[in-house]
Amino acid sequence: MEKLLEVKNLTTCFVQEGREIPLVDDVSFFINKNSVLGFVGESGCGKTMTALSLTGLLPGKNCKIVSGKINFNGQTINQIKEKDLKQIRGKEITYIFQEPSTCLNPVLNIKEQLSEVVQLYCKEISPEQINQFLIKQLELVGIRSPEEKLLSFPHQLSGGEKQRVMIAMSMIPRPALLIADEPTTALDVTIQAQILKLLDKLRQETGVAIMLISHDLNVIAELSDYIAVMYAGQIVEFAKAEQLLSKPLHPYTQGLFECLPKKEHNNQNKLKAIIGEVPKSGNFPTGCRFHPRCPQKFDKCAQAMPALFKPNPDQEVRCWLCSD
Numbered sequence: 001m002e003k004l005l006e007v008k009n010l011t012t013c014f015v016q017e018g019r020e021i022p023l024v025d026d027v028s029f030f031i032n033k034n035s036v037l038g039f040v041g042e043s044g045c046g047k048t049m050t051a052l053s054l055t056g057l058l059p060g061k062n063c064k065i066v067s068g069k070i071n072f073n074g075q076t077i078n079q080i081k082e083k084d085l086k087q088i089r090g091k092e093i094t095y096i097f098q099e100p101s102t103c104l105n106p107v108l109n110i111k112e113q114l115s116e117v118v119q120l121y122c123k124e125i126s127p128e129q130i131n132q133f134l135i136k137q138l139e140l141v142g143i144r145s146p147e148e149k150l151l152s153f154p155h156q157l158s159g160g161e162k163q164r165v166m167i168a169m170s171m172i173p174r175p176a177l178l179i180a181d182e183p184t185t186a187l188d189v190t191i192q193a194q195i196l197k198l199l200d201k202l203r204q205e206t207g208v209a210i211m212l213i214s215h216d217l218n219v220i221a222e223l224s225d226y227i228a229v230m231y232a233g234q235i236v237e238f239a240k241a242e243q244l245l246s247k248p249l250h251p252y253t254q255g256l257f258e259c260l261p262k263k264e265h266n267n268q269n270k271l272k273a274i275i276g277e278v279p280k281s282g283n284f285p286t287g288c289r290f291h292p293r294c295p296q297k298f299d300k301c302a303q304a305m306p307a308l309f310k311p312n313p314d315q316e317v318r319c320w321l322c323s324d
């Protein structure tokens, strides 16, 4: 498998009164071409910050990458000029977010909004061809009556249709990598399943690789080839999906599994929550950051941060239980 993106030792900080507070801390992972990497973890673990770091989209001057390498298609993209990075962001790497409404302009119809992207990134499409091209794009993402929908305004579309329009918009430049940050969180369960199916279809048909971010392990399990589990700014487990899903090794990953509703539980309230909360950035405990919540902790866990151990070739785990 050929790597499309390789991130090595990425650290992104929030700078406050001269103090660097890590939001993403020494994170390494890769995404193979035409495959799906799932990113999972509770709220505040650093999933979005990791995704935004990749193309320098961090919010405000106080957030910055302080170390690490982001290699995309053979180029170290965190060490190139902003002008060159702009060629990659929005064209080769595109994003969709949780709330499509906030990304669509309420006063422009769908055709006007999609046309802007075509004019920017698909110079070969002439003005006469645009309508036909856009109809095809909406068909690709499964929108019914595309001619009519092109003339609609965002408020006339359902939540699922808006997300499909956003996906169409992000696919128009034919990106090599689509970053989908909680793309189904705002949608109800049946629509969620349809959007996931659509992402999988797009991967198969266009060859795009997908970084799928969700706090919901069920969503991640559905599509991913590899899975990264984030906790308190770090990746605590990174593995091939089938490996991680059949044998999660980090107690945090195991905890995420125990939070999933299981069929055999007959909906009786047997879900276990992971007790406690994700520590705030800048306020991480010493040792393993998960140890205050960990049911399997022992003395060493509070004293020293575990390295990423590799108990088998397809699995990396930041836990003393996996050291040898």
Ligand SMILES: Nc1ncnc2c1ncn2[C@@H]1O[C@H](COP(=O)(O)OP(=O)(O)OP(=O)(O)O)[C@@H](O)[C@H]1O
Binding pocket: 014, 023, 041, 042, 043, 044, 045, 046, 047, 048, 049, 050, 059, 060, 063, 215, 280, 281
């Ligand atoms: N604009 C910002 N400036 C400074 N810190 C921020 C900013 N946005 C988020 N953070 C902090 O960065 C850390 C990581 O947040 P991030 O949004 O990446 O988490 P997440 O895993 O995406 O969570 P969620 O599931 O809620 O989207 C959190 O501690 C958060 O408080």
Ligand SMILES: [Mg+2]
Binding pocket: 047, 048, 049, 181
């Ligand atoms: Mg987020």
